[in-house]
Amino acid sequence: xxxxxxxxxENIRNPFFDTIANLSSVxxxxxxxxxxxxxxxxxxxxxxxxxxxxxxxxxxxxxxxVKTAMKVPRPFMRHADLAPMRLETATGxxxxxVHSAISSVFFPLLGKVMRIKAxxxxxxxxxxxxxxxxxxxxxxxxxDVFIGLSVGYIFSLLLYPLFSSVYEDEDxxxxxxxxxxxxxxILTAIYGILYFKTMDRIAYRDTLTSAAVIFSCNLGLLIExxxxxFKIIDSAMKKSLNALLCIxxxxxIAAIHLPxxxxxxxxxxxxxxxxxxxxxxxPYIATKIGLLGxxxx
Numbered sequence: 564x565x566x567x568x569x570x571x572x573e574n575i576r577n578p579f580f581d582t583i584a585n586l587s588s589v590x591x592x593x594x595x596x597x598x599x600x601x602x603x604x605x606x607x608x609x610x611x612x613x614x615x616x617x618x619x620x621x622x623x624x625x626x627x628x629v630k631t632a633m634k635v636p637r638p639f640m641r642h643a644d645l646a647p648m649r650l651e652t653a654t655g656x657x658x659x660x661v662h663s664a665i666s667s668v669f670f671p672l673l674g675k676v677m678r679i680k681a682x683x684x685x686x687x688x689x690x691x692x693x694x695x696x697x698x699x700x701x702x703x704x705x706x707d708v709f710i711g712l713s714v715g716y717i718f719s720l721l722l723y724p725l726f727s728s729v730y731e732d733e734d735x736x737x738x739x740x741x742x743x744x745x746x747x748x749i750l751t752a753i754y755g756i757l758y759f760k761t762m763d764r765i766a767y768r769d770t771l772t773s774a775a776v777i778f779s780c781n782l783g784l785l786i787e788x789x790x791x792x793f794k795i796i797d798s799a800m801k802k803s804l805n806a807l808l809c810i811x812x813x814x815x816i817a818a819i820h821l822p823x824x825x826x827x828x829x830x831x832x833x834x835x836x837x838x839x840x841x842x843x844x845x846p847y848i849a850t851k852i853g854l855l856g857x858x859x860x
Contacts, residue, residue, distance in 0.1 A: 667715025747778025783842025
C-alpha cells in the first residue's frame with residue numbers, strides 16, 4: 564500500500580507541486596533551521612533559544628540512532644521504478660523521517676514566540692506539509708513520515724514545559740546539560756569509530772553528525788550559562804549585527820571539508836565547531852565588543 568501511495572504522488576507531479584514540495588523540504592534542513600535558531604537565541608528570546616536547541620539535539624540523535632538500528636531501505640532502494648527527487652537530502656536510512664521529526668519539534672516551539680495566533684497555527688500544521696513533501700519527493704515511506712511527525716509533536720508537547728521549568732532551576736539545568744554532553748561525547752566516540760572503520764555513510768554519517776551536535780550543543784550552552792551569561796540588548800542595529808556576524812562565522816565553519824577517511828574527523832570537527840560557535844563562542848565575542856550585554860548576577 565505504501566508503494567501505491569508513493570506511486571500516486573509521483574504520477575500527480577507537476578512544476579507547481581514540485582516547487583511546493585522542494586520548498587517545504589528545505590524548511591526542515593540545517594541551512595534554514597540554524598539561522599532561525601540564531602535569530603531567536605541572540606535577538607529575540609534567549610530562553611526559547613535554549614529550549615529549541617536542546618529539544619532539536621535530543622530529537623535528532625534519537626531519530627538517527629533508530630535509523631541506524633532499524634536499517635530500513637528508502638523506497639527507491641526497493642523499487643527501481645520510483646523516481647525520487649532531492650536525492651541529496653536522502654543521505655541515510657529511511658525510518659523514521661528526520662525531516663518530519665525535527666520540523667514537528669521546531670516549528671511548534673517557534674510558534675510560541677509568535678504573537679499572532681494565525682502564525683502560531685500555521686507553524687503548528689507546517690510539519691504536516693513538510694512530511695507530505697518527503698513522500699511526494701519519493702525519499703520516504705508514508706510510515707516513516709507518520710512516525711517522525713508523531714515523535715516530533717509528542718516531544719514538542721513534552722519538552723517545552725520540562726525545559727521551560729528546568730531553565731529556571733540552575734542545578735537541574737546544569738545537570739541536564741552535563742548529562743547530555745557526556746552522553747553525546749560517548750555516542751560521538753562510538754559512531755566516530757564505526758564510521759572511520761567502515762566508511763559506511765548511509766549507516767553512520769548522519770548518526771555521527773547528530774551525536775556531535777548533541778555533545779557540542781549542550782556543552783556550549785553549559786559554558787554560556789556558567790561563564791558568559793549574555794543578555795540580549797534592545798537595539799535593532801545590534802540585534803541585526805549579531806545575527807549577521809554569527810551566520811557569517813557559521814558559513815565559514817561549514818566550508819570545512821576533508822576527503823576520504825578523514826571525513827569522520829571532519830564531521831566531528833565541523834558540527835561540533837558550528838554548535839560551539841553558535842551557543843558560546845560567538846556570544847562570548849559579542850559580549851566583549853558590546854553587541855550583547857551581561858545578565859545580572
